[in-house]
Amino acid sequence: xxxxxxxxxxxxxxxxxxxxxxxxxMYAGIFFKDHPAVMLIFMLxxxxxxxxSTGVYAWxxxxxxRAVPVICPNCGKQxxxxxxxxxxxxxxxxLTMDRSLEGKEFDEDFNKNSNA
Numbered sequence: 001x002x003x004x005x006x007x008x009x010x011x012x013x014x015x016x017x018x019x020x021x022x023x024x025x026m027y028a029g030i031f032f033k034d035h036p037a038v039m040l041i042f043m044l045x046x047x048x049x050x051x052x053s054t055g056v057y058a059w060x061x062x063x064x065x066r067a068v069p070v071i072c073p074n075c076g077k078q079x080x081x082x083x084x085x086x087x088x089x090x091x092x093x094x095l096t097m098d099r100s101l102e103g104k105e106f107d108e109d110f111n112k113n114s115n116a
Contacts, residue, residue: 006089007082008064015056022049068097 029042067080074093
């Protein structure tokens, strides 16, 4: 079985990874102190990664504002459901807002639009 993760947490983890990637790329530029143009390129790429993470954090903040807050039936903590199916942020319990999907095996494909 494929490990699932809450959509909001997955995107936040990606944004955090972009921050660290940006710092690593900028630190790699220090090894090119003798070549200012190459060092500048590394520094700019690192800053772009950090700015990209800022954009991702802003975007997921806006998206999570429209997510539906629910109480998880398994752990009793408040979590957010984004889409038709999602996972609890705390205990990874499959959650759905669609009554027709209750009792079915969890599948992220339920979030995809299909006309069938």
